[in-house]
Amino acid sequence: MRAGMRGHDVLVVGAGLAGMRAALEAQAKGVDVAIMSKVYPVRSHSNAAQGGINAALSEEDSWESHAFDTVKGSDYLGDQDAIEILAKEAPQAIIELENFGVPFNRDETGRLGSRNFGGASHARTYFVGDFTGQAILHVMYEQLLKHGVTSYDEWFVLELARDDEGAVRGVVALDIKRGTIELVPAKAVILATGGLGRVYEPSTNALIVTGDGMALAYRAGAPLMDMEMVQFHPTTLKSNGALLSEAARGEGAYLINKHGERFMKKSAPIKMELASRDVVSRAEQIEINEGRGVDGCVLLDMRHLGAAKIMERLPQVRELALEFAGVDIIHEPVPVRPGMHYQMGGVKTDVWGQTEIPGLFAAGETACVSVHGGNRLGANSLLETVVFGKRAGAKAAEYAKGQKEPRLSQSWVTDQEKRIKALFDRPPGEKAAALRLEMGTIMTRNVGVFRSAEGLEEARETILRLKERFARVSVQDKGRVYNSNLLSVLELENMLELAHVIIESALFRTESRGAHYRTDYPERDDENWLKHTLVRYRDGQHELSTLPVTITRWQPQVRQY
Numbered sequence: 314m315r316a317g318m319r320g321h322d323v324l325v326v327g328a329g330l331a332g333m334r335a336a337l338e339a340q341a342k343g344v345d346v347a348i349m350s351k352v353y354p355v356r357s358h359s360n361a362a363q364g365g366i367n368a369a370l371s372e373e374d375s376w377e378s379h380a381f382d383t384v385k386g387s388d389y390l391g392d393q394d395a396i397e398i399l400a401k402e403a404p405q406a407i408i409e410l411e412n413f414g415v416p417f418n419r420d421e422t423g424r425l426g427s428r429n430f431g432g433a434s435h436a437r438t439y440f441v442g443d444f445t446g447q448a449i450l451h452v453m454y455e456q457l458l459k460h461g462v463t464s465y466d467e468w469f470v471l472e473l474a475r476d477d478e479g480a481v482r483g484v485v486a487l488d489i490k491r492g493t494i495e496l497v498p499a500k501a502v503i504l505a506t507g508g509l510g511r512v513y514e515p516s517t518n519a520l521i522v523t524g525d526g527m528a529l530a531y532r533a534g535a536p537l538m539d540m541e542m543v544q545f546h547p548t549t550l551k552s553n554g555a556l557l558s559e560a561a562r563g564e565g566a567y568l569i570n571k572h573g574e575r576f577m578k579k580s581a582p583i584k585m586e587l588a589s590r591d592v593v594s595r596a597e598q599i600e601i602n603e604g605r606g607v608d609g610c611v612l613l614d615m616r617h618l619g620a621a622k623i624m625e626r627l628p629q630v631r632e633l634a635l636e637f638a639g640v641d642i643i644h645e646p647v648p649v650r651p652g653m654h655y656q657m658g659g660v661k662t663d664v665w666g667q668t669e670i671p672g673l674f675a676a677g678e679t680a681c682v683s684v685h686g687g688n689r690l691g692a693n694s695l696l697e698t699v700v701f702g703k704r705a706g707a708k709a710a711e712y713a714k715g716q717k718e719p720r721l722s723q724s725w726v727t728d729q730e731k732r733i734k735a736l737f738d739r740p741p742g743e744k745a746a747a748l749r750l751e752m753g754t755i756m757t758r759n760v761g762v763f764r765s766a767e768g769l770e771e772a773r774e775t776i777l778r779l780k781e782r783f784a785r786v787s788v789q790d791k792g793r794v795y796n797s798n799l800l801s802v803l804e805l806e807n808m809l810e811l812a813h814v815i816i817e818s819a820l821f822r823t824e825s826r827g828a829h830y831r832t833d834y835p836e837r838d839d840e841n842w843l844k845h846t847l848v849r850y851r852d853g854q855h856e857l858s859t860l861p862v863t864i865t866r867w868q869p870q871v872r873q874y
């Protein structure tokens with residue numbers, strides 16, 4: 314440990330939108346705040362968000378309508394108290410972003426312009442072209458700089474440090490630039506480490522999205538909730554899994570099969586292409602499986618939108634299709650297929666971001682509040698990051714004010730030093746990249762849009778074998794400075810644990826709900842499964858249990874689009 318490493322009141326791990334919003338709010342409450350990120354803050358995956366952010370802002374819309382759409386989108390698995398907060402606080406959150414300086418698109422009358430998005434009964438998605446996440450993240454970063462929040466850029470958290478009572482009181486982290494291991498004490502820690510996309514291959518998520526925070530919390534004893542709920546986005550490119558934003562369908566794009574038929578009329582006659590993502594992804598996979606696809610894909614057709622609209626509203630979609638599929642969407646339909654996009658589950662928290670472990674908070678994609686339940690609506694995730702990031706920041710600051718200076722054993726550092734040394738000392742053996750690809754491939758094949766006991770058990774066996782092989786994974790690069798080889802090994806260990814948790818949760822839920830479709834249990838079963846799944850780590854084992862869903866005013870109905 315570097316001598317004199319200063320402690321903080323609140324340490325936020327993760328500098329995406331959830332982390333930045335949490336840090337700003339905690340700072341505003343007058344405590345000492347720091348933010349830590351394994352990549353330079355504005356490289357966080359929030360930067361990649363394209364389509365927009367939801368809020369019931371217009372007079373014709375209402376928070377109740379937004380909340381109901383979200384409840385229905387979640388296939389009734391979302392907690393309705395949390396969803397009410399999300400929808401009620403959304404308009405204020407958008408105005409706040411606008412006041413920070415986010416240049417949202419405007420309509421002809423000069424008011425904030427909105428677009429349609431999947432599963433929504435009103436056009437309530439606010440956007441900046443098709444690079445909304447980038448615009449918000451950069452503006453938020455300016456706010457962090459303006460308010461002087463301490464930033465640990467390119468630090469990788471290895472472990473949550475706990476005191477004798479088991480409360481989280483800081484982190485042990487690798488300073489990537491120097492290669493040293495440091496203890497950073499804090500009275501409260503907020504995990505805002507994003508999703509786990511790269512457990513699957515391919516994924517729309519950046520390579521850095523490896524579920525570290527979920528794995529850290531899990532190993533420290535915090536339960537993970539609804540981990541079987543993995544979203545496959547309907548429009549990803551075959552070549553590299555890159556996302557073509559839902560904004561395309563929001564602006565009016567069609568999905569067609571090889572006969573030129575708009576097949577969504579079979580499963581969602583009213584909403585068609587703008588049904589919720591789980592519904593559209595399943596419909597596409599059926600077309601592909603039954604031989605009506607084109608080379609393992611269906612077609613996304615935007616020709617009728619015209620060049621002017623495409624260039625104004627969807628420039629990035631055009632660029633991505635051109636670069637990675639060689640298709641100009643102005644003139645041709647582009648092949649797309651469902652691809653892993655988002656983890657609805659995560660570290661279980663209350664509506665203030667508190668986990669079951671004192672001193673540990675979580676927000677953003679890492680957390681499960683739960684507002685998305687079995688299926689997230691497009692543009693509700695950016696909203697979740699700012700609404701619940703802010704709440705977690707406020708609560709963590711309040712909590713920290715009542716705590717004494719952390720007292721932590723030096724063994725937190727020496728244990729991690731031993732762990733890293735052991736990795737370096739391993740003789741040449743397995744390569745992390747090979748294991749990562751095998752893991753991601755079986756997860757997509759057997760734990761994807763369609764699942765069955767047989768396929769899930771096969772996936773479990775594969776993951777168990779990969780875990781064994783992980784003991785022989787070596788770090789070829791022995792340098793200490795910027796050792797990305799070492800990082801990829803550490804990330805793989807986290808991802809293998811989470812893959813295992815996803816499979817156990819998917820085997821446990823013997824029904825079909827939201828994104829979790831079991832071909833051997835094809836019906837939703839409210840009698841037995843209107844429940845969250847919880848997984849805890851006990852003595853090296855996954856312990857599964859359930860928790861009731863919070864229902865405030867919307868009773869489950871048959872879900873049709």
Ligand SMILES: Cc1cc2nc3c(=O)[nH]c(=O)nc-3n(C[C@H](O)[C@H](O)[C@H](O)COP(=O)(O)OP(=O)(O)OC[C@H]3O[C@@H](n4cnc5c(N)ncnc54)[C@H](O)[C@@H]3O)c2cc1C
Pocket residue numbers: 326327328329330331332349350351352354357358359360361362363364365366445446468469470471505506507508517518519521522525526556654655676677678679691692693694695696698
């Ligand atoms: C291509 C794409 C497009 C999307 N489009 C939309 C959209 O239009 N609308 C919408 O609502 N949602 C969208 N989403 C989803 C949404 O962008 C994400 O869910 C959201 O941005 C997650 O934000 P976050 O703050 O939770 O995490 P992230 O932005 O992923 O940030 C995670 C942070 O944690 C840090 N971190 C992780 N592990 C460690 C570690 N071990 N040590 C230190 N730091 C660590 C990272 O460095 C990073 O700073 C999209 C997602 C993708 C992938």
